[in-house]
Amino acid sequence: xxxLTKVVLxxxxxxxxxxxxxxxxxxxxxxxxxxxxFLVGQEAVVREELDKYTxxxxxIEVVGATEKIETAEPPVMAxxxxxxxxxxxxxxxxxxxxxxxxxxxxxSGAVLVGGQLIVGRIKGVxxxxxxxxxxxxxxxxxxxDCGANVDARPSHLVQFAKMGSVxxxxxxxxxxxxxxxxxxxxxxEKGNALVKETFPLLKACKDIHFIGSIxxxxxxxxxxxxxxxxxFVGNVILKLYEGVGAALTSQIKKGMMSTLRSKIGxxxxxxxxxxxxxxxxxxxxxxxxxxxxxxxxxxxxxxSSAKEVSNSIIQCVTFKEQKINEKxxxxxxxxxxxKDETTS
Amino acid sequence: xxxLTKVVLxxxxxxxxxxxxxxxxxxxxxxxxxxxxFLVGQEAVVREELDKYTxxxxxIEVVGATEKIETAEPPVMAxxxxxxxxxxxxxxxxxxxxxxxxxxxxxSGAVLVGGQLIVGRIKGVxxxxxxxxxxxxxxxxxxxDCGANVDARPSHLVQFAKMGSVxxxxxxxxxxxxxxxxxxxxxxEKGNALVKETFPLLKACKDIHFIGSIxxxxxxxxxxxxxxxxxFVGNVILKLYEGVGAALTSQIKKGMMSTLRSKIGxxxxxxxxxxxxxxxxxxxxxxxxxxxxxxxxxxxxxxSSAKEVSNSIIQCVTFKEQKINEKxxxxxxxxxxxKDETTS
Numbered sequence: 001x002x003x004l005t006k007v008v009l010x011x012x013x014x015x016x017x018x019x020x021x022x023x024x025x026x027x028x029x030x031x032x033x034x035x036x037x038f039l040v041g042q043e044a045v046v047r048e049e050l051d052k053y054t055x056x057x058x059x060i061e062v063v064g065a066t067e068k069i070e071t072a073e074p075p076v077m078a079x080x081x082x083x084x085x086x087x088x089x090x091x092x093x094x095x096x097x098x099x100x101x102x103x104x105x106x107x108s109g110a111v112l113v114g115g116q117l118i119v120g121r122i123k124g125v126x127x128x129x130x131x132x133x134x135x136x137x138x139x140x141x142x143x144x145d146c147g148a149n150v151d152a153r154p155s156h157l158v159q160f161a162k163m164g165s166v167x168x169x170x171x172x173x174x175x176x177x178x179x180x181x182x183x184x185x186x187x188x189e190k191g192n193a194l195v196k197e198t199f200p201l202l203k204a205c206k207d208i209h210f211i212g213s214i215x216x217x218x219x220x221x222x223x224x225x226x227x228x229x230x231x232f233v234g235n236v237i238l239k240l241y242e243g244v245g246a247a248l249t250s251q252i253k254k255g256m257m258s259t260l261r262s263k264i265g266x267x268x269x270x271x272x273x274x275x276x277x278x279x280x281x282x283x284x285x286x287x288x289x290x291x292x293x294x295x296x297x298x299x300x301x302x303x304s305s306a307k308e309v310s311n312s313i314i315q316c317v318t319f320k321e322q323k324i325n326e327k328x329x330x331x332x333x334x335x336x337x338x339k340d341e342t343t344s
Numbered sequence: 345x346x347x348l349t350k351v352v353l354x355x356x357x358x359x360x361x362x363x364x365x366x367x368x369x370x371x372x373x374x375x376x377x378x379x380x381x382f383l384v385g386q387e388a389v390v391r392e393e394l395d396k397y398t399x400x401x402x403x404i405e406v407v408g409a410t411e412k413i414e415t416a417e418p419p420v421m422a423x424x425x426x427x428x429x430x431x432x433x434x435x436x437x438x439x440x441x442x443x444x445x446x447x448x449x450x451x452s453g454a455v456l457v458g459g460q461l462i463v464g465r466i467k468g469v470x471x472x473x474x475x476x477x478x479x480x481x482x483x484x485x486x487x488x489d490c491g492a493n494v495d496a497r498p499s500h501l502v503q504f505a506k507m508g509s510v511x512x513x514x515x516x517x518x519x520x521x522x523x524x525x526x527x528x529x530x531x532x533e534k535g536n537a538l539v540k541e542t543f544p545l546l547k548a549c550k551d552i553h554f555i556g557s558i559x560x561x562x563x564x565x566x567x568x569x570x571x572x573x574x575x576f577v578g579n580v581i582l583k584l585y586e587g588v589g590a591a592l593t594s595q596i597k598k599g600m601m602s603t604l605r606s607k608i609g610x611x612x613x614x615x616x617x618x619x620x621x622x623x624x625x626x627x628x629x630x631x632x633x634x635x636x637x638x639x640x641x642x643x644x645x646x647x648s649s650a651k652e653v654s655n656s657i658i659q660c661v662t663f664k665e666q667k668i669n670e671k672x673x674x675x676x677x678x679x680x681x682x683k684d685e686t687t688s
Contacts, residue, residue: 072531137591147528150536184491184579187416192494192576216583220591232536233580235528239560240581244588247481247564248624252596255613255620262616268609269600276599280592 004036005317006099008090011041011049012068013106015303018042021105022049024309029059032314038099040065040090065089071302075109079117087111091118094295101296101316103287105304112148115290115297122325124332125292127152129160129231130299131167132288134241135280138222142168142177146234146288154198157181157228158205162335163291163328164226165208170322172225176209180224182233183213194230202228207331242282249277287312289319292328296320348380349661350443352434355385355393356412357450359647362386365449366393368653373403376658382443384409384434409433415646419453423461431455435462438639445640445660447631449648456492459634459641466669468676469636471496473504473575474643475511476632478585479624482566486512486521490578490632498542501525501572502549506679507635507672508570509552514666516569520553524568526577527557538574546572551675586626593621631656633663636672640664 009025011018018041025037036059039046043064050062067085069078082088087106091114093099102119104111112130121128129145144164149156161179168177181202183191188199190213202210214224216237229237252273256266278284286308287300296319300312353369355362362385369381380403383390387408394406411429413422426432431450435458437443446463448455456474465472473489488508493500505523512521525546527535532543534557546554558568560581573581596617600610622628630652631644640663644656 074533137595150528182580184494184576184583189418195576216580217587217590219584220587232528232539233577236526236560236577236580237584239528240563240584241588243561243564244585245592246561248589248592251481251620251624252617255616258616262613265609265612265614265616269606269613270609272599272602272606272609273596276595280595 003034005034005101005320006036006038007313007316008038008040008093008099008102009309009313010086010090010102010104010106011039011046012065012086013104014300015105016305017105018045018049020304020306021309022046023053023306024304024313025060026050026053026055027306027310028313029055031310032317033059034317035059035313036061037313038063038090038093040086040093042066042068063089063093069107069110071107073107073110075107075113078107078110079114087114088118091115091297094297095119100320101298103298103300103309103312103316105300105302105309108147108299108302111297111299112290115293119293119295119297122292122294122329122332124336125163125328126159127156128290128292129163130288131164131291132238132282133285134219134238134282135285136220136222140172140285141219141222141225141227143227143229143234143238144291145229145231146238147231148290150231152194152230154194154201157194157198157230158201159292159332161202161205161208161210161226161228162331164228166327166331167291167324168225170327171318171324174225177225178211179208179226179228180211180214182227182229182237183215186213186215188212207335238282245277245280245282283308284311286315289324291325293325296325347378349378349445349664350380350382351657351660352382352384352437352443352446353653353657354430354434354446354448354450355383355390356409356430357448358644359449360649361449362390362393364648364650365653366390367397367650368648368657369404370394370397370399371650371654372657373399375654376661377403378661379403379657380405381657382407382434382437384430384437386410386412407433407437413451413454415451417451417454419451419457422451422454423458431458432462435459435641438641439463444664445642447642447644447653447656447660449644449646449653452491452643452646455641455643456634459637463637463639463641466636466638466673466676468680469672470503471500472634472636473507474632475508475635476582476626477629478563478582478626479629480564480566484516484629485563485566485569485571487571487573487578487582488635489573489575490582491575492634494575496538496574498538498545501538501542501574502545503636503676505546505549505552505554505570505572506675508572510671510675511635511668512569514671515662515668518569521569522555523552523570523572524555524558526571526573526581527559530557530559532556582626589624589626627652628655630659633668635669636676637669640669
């Protein structure tokens with residue numbers, strides 16, 4: 001089959017590995033004939049899980065990796081030392097071109113470091129950002145960077161804006177995506193040192209549609225398509241989105257169970273409410289790609305269930321079809337070339 | 345009356361000034377006999393609004409101030425030049441001891457700058473933080489700093505932790521308040537440069553109950569009483585809280601109106617739902633005090649309605665009774681003295 005998308009799944013990464021990982025792989029191949037999953041991990045353990053299911057055998061292949069990188073392990077050391085870990089073995093399959101994408105719910109730091117050291121950066125990309133889609137009232141926005149590069153410099157943020165625009169235009173089909181920088185006020189002179197320095201650089205970019213600052217309050221209302229920020233802030237945004245949503249949902253459910261009247265009402269609103277909460281659930285939108293690499297690397301939530309894993313695997317088909325990293329490469333290299341021409 | 349709390353209200357500040365400000369003042373004095381409000385602003389305009397209401401005349405006094413500081417004005421310049429603005433005139437009343445507290449919904453920067461330049465910092469306090477209470481599943485937590493000092497240094501964050509502990513213990517009556525620093529992972533080695541440098545300093549503090557890092561996801565679950573962060577991050581947290589809450593609430597309401605079945609259910613759950621949403625509404629918890637000053641300065645939300653203004657005024661009674669800034673002064677000065685003794 002010519003259009004087969006080959007996805008490596010880290011069977012050992014995440015809070016519910018290997019059980020939910022294997023289940024997610026089985027679910028993905030059961031839903032899609034155009035996907036092949038390489039399940040990388042400790043062979044005996046993975047096979048034991050896999051034996052619980054019936055699935056198209058030719059669509060899943062187990063690849064042995066004896067070591068496992070733990071959640072709290074310092075990432076650089078882990079990637080360097082554990083050559084036979086599921087992350088290192090899996091990423092090498094992408095590097096060698098034997099697979100199209102690598103998906104992991106494991107140690108974020110190790111996935112980010114591995115992405116850069118093993119799969120490698122596109123020439124000209126300073127720092128590859130992690131870029132998840134977050135739900136808004138109007139659809140989704142891209143949050144970039146949400147965890148890869150703390151203490152970033154202005155030039156990094158400018159590249160995030162460009163890569164994010166390429167992503168939203170090509171993967172999500174949004175013409176002239178609106179780019180905004182996260183700030184603590186709407187005025188240009190507001191902000192911390194990083195934002196103040198980055199603002200005029202973004203304003204001067206001709207290849208993006210920069211609309212200025214965005215306050216955190218406006219993010220859920222979908223006021224921008226590409227939301228640029230430094231990784232620490234992005235991580236806080238992503239996790240608070242999740243936390244406020246979860247807490248509010250649990251309080252609402254508890255509140256509805258407080259009286260007989262509201263209990264009856266709860267039964268009636270349940271289907272509509274479920275749909276709404278689902279549309280505002282961060283985990284519904286699959287994994288976050290690490291942009292700007294010489295291959296696809298997708299990080300999914302540490303607490304991913306089989307459904308999220310399956311969604312993240314299937315998402316790789318779109319990333320592959322839309323050639324997202326190839327388009328980022330073209331964009332960055334066209335720019336580098338123009339710079340060379342003007343300076344020579 | 346010996347126990348009268350005298351509160352200066354900036355009648356000209358905020359999106360809905362002077363209308364909602366004046367209404368809020370009237371509401372506060374109608375609810376409480378132990379409060380006197382000084383309404384500072386353009387006299388004719390303020391009196392015109394005030395004439396719409398019946399209220400105990402001796403509890404509201406209008407103080408004229410011809411100038412107004414606009415929302416987008418650069419704060420330092422505004423405070424220096426506009427000597428007859430409502431903020432400058434109002435803060436001077438607190439400085440001179442003619443009033444106990446100053447409340448404003450106006451230009452945040454100007455309130456912060458005015459607080460430091462006019463009311464003045466307590467000796468030993470490096471940077472006064474803005475510290476609002478935010479709702480959680482378990483009650484409330486103090487978010488400190490949420491907008492006053494961007495690009496803060498580790499020593500500032502350590503003082504925030506101490507001032508926040510004094511606040512939660514005295515104002516909220518929580519013994520041994522749990523202090524946590526906002527971080528992007530639970531492990532000690534995680535974080536940006538500021539957090540990595542601050543973490544061991546907090547760990548070494550004997551006068552606070554430091555419990556380590558808190559991820560943004562855990563904040564709404566009430567995992568800490570005092571949440572320490574740099575102002576940019578704090579501002580993002582506060583505003584996103586508000587934004588996600590508002591967006592989710594509006595989506596839920598819309599969802600419930602989608603079918604006849606859910607519409608009927610909505611009628612039944614409405615009272616319970618309203619109560620829940622109220623308990624999770626940031627604006628229900630009054631204004632945010634600027635801690636560590638020689639007097640009380642409270643910033644309320646720019647979009648404050650009369651109800652929020654009234655709550656913020658009434659809140660000043662507790663701040664006064666609990667002598668929050670006096671207790672911070674004692675704490676900081678005891679520490680300074682110990683430092684002197686050990687170094688001499």
